[in-house]
């Protein structure tokens with residue numbers, strides 16, 4: 001029998017705790033595949049963040065350190081300064097990165113740390129039960145904005161990739177999505193570019209991945225993918241926002 | 248080796264290098280700035296890494312990352328900055344990550360002042376962070392002792408896998424004293440097989456973490472931590488006794504206040520009043536045993552602090568009701584003078 005598709009060596013055998021239809025699992029797989037394909041798996045050091053993905057160290061087959069809420073970029077900085085030649089990454093949600101951890105994410109870019117951040121934006125706080133995130137869309141109903149986010153009260157959602165892209169130390173910034181197979185392929189390419197940029201010593205790289213949270217959104221897995229495409233992508237346009245200049 | 252005249256803060260910085268520190272992360276705050284300034288200048292020459300963080304929150308988490316990755320990391324700050332680091336302290340203690348943290352205490356609460364103080368005793372020994380944890384806290388009284396404690400601190404941190412505080416203050420940090428550096432005594436250090444360095448394809452991945460959602464797992468982890476703390480309490484509690492033989496009152500003070508208390512004791516001796524000093528050199532573990540062996544002559548304990556009364560709680564617990572425990576303190580950055588301490592002693596003895 002020929003094996004057509006095998007589980008990536010970058011993933012452990014453990015079953016994930018993610019809800020049905022949650023795209024965290026897809027993003028994990030992409031990170032794992034890129035690390036294996038680029039020969040980085042054995043040396044990689046990951047920093048898990050507070051959020052649904054905190055247990056990512058149970059699924060990614062790499063050495064990992066858990067970080068306090070929002071602090072993964074600072075933890076990663078400490079790791080990288082001890083191992084300047086090893087691939088170091090953070091895996092953070094939007095509550096973690098865009099709310100409590102804004103100072104750390106801006107300054108990891110500002111210092112041009114050679115670190116890759118995988119930023120999973122699902123427009124909500126998943127783990128704590130669906131509260132408003134800085135990325136929650138106008139009108140989107142969440143438990144702490146039961147009538148929908150009112151920009152007059154809570155402001156307009158933060159576009160993190162655009163913000164980080166204009167920090168001088170950021171070398172590679174791209175926003176991608178995982179709502180269909182073509183988008184997933186592009187997301188994998190972006191994650192690869194992020195790690196390659198790090199290993200080439202160009203500076204900080206951030207890949208924002210638009211992701212679903214069917215449980216928090218109160219939608220089925222299929223409806224969630226459609227909701228992402230129809231509502232998130234128009235507000236969070238996909239594409240490369242910053243890349244090293246070609247030599 | 249000959250003695251050199253150095254500021255307390257600079258001696259701590261040099262001692263950190265000699266103690267085998269590899270990484271420093273910190274954020275500017277008075278009165279400890281000479282530590283990062285010295286290290287920014289001297290550390291790279293010695294192969295170390297100095298990095299200024301964007302905040303104390305970031306600094307302590309950089310220490311956490313560097314320690315998890317196998318570095319011998321440290322930070323230094325002062326009271327409001329230490330307050331911001333408490334989240335990180337709890338995580339460092341829970342993850343059992345070795346590191347060293349200097350607190351050059353200043354007057355509080357709030358922004359307070361930049362003058363010397365000892366009002367962070369609770370903060371350092373009771374923990375401002377969440378959960379059942381303890382941090383080994385070394386409290387020098389001279390620039391020389393600070394340098395020696397700092398040189399030991401990184402090894403102690405690795406032996407017990409714990410954060411270690413160097414408890415200083417604005418006075419100890421700013422004063423200049425002759426200091427002599429000896430070679431650090433070589434201690435056998437445990438192998439670090441728990442670090443995150445990349446698994447190399449030769450072992451299962453290492454994880455440094457503090458989350459334990461299963462209560463039985465977390466309780467067991469807490470019991471393991473407590474057993475370690477009990478070991479530290481037995482082996483590492485330290486104190487100095489000064490003129491306690493035949494003393495009518497024994498004073499208790501730590502750090503820079505203990506120096507002033509010694510002057511007060513000498514003044515009183517000239518007047519024929521016998522008083523002594525127990526100076527805790529570790530705040531946690533508190534040297535409880537020192538208060539179990541008080542001379543028969545001793546009628547009372549007087550705790551003196553640059554605070555409104557914090558260490559006095561531990562003195563009372565150690566004395567456990569056997570003798571009255573009085574308190575004298577100045578706060579807000581005011582340094583007590585020997586004469587006022589001597590006057591307090593005489594009042595207590597009814598000889599004022």
Ligand SMILES: Cc1ncc(C[n+]2csc(CCOP(=O)(O)OP(=O)(O)O)c2C)c(N)n1
Pocket residue numbers: 050051052053069092093094095096097120122124125126127128133213
């Ligand atoms: C200091 C602190 N504050 C709050 C929390 C509670 N908390 C846990 S996860 C989380 C939100 C995570 O949301 P996000 O980063 O969007 O990740 P997701 O779960 O959606 O993947 C919060 C607020 C915490 N663990 N620590």
Ligand code: SF4
Pocket residue numbers: 017018019021022023024052122126127212213214215216
């Ligand atoms: S709560 Fe949302 S983000 Fe968390 S696992 Fe479930 S679907 Fe995914």
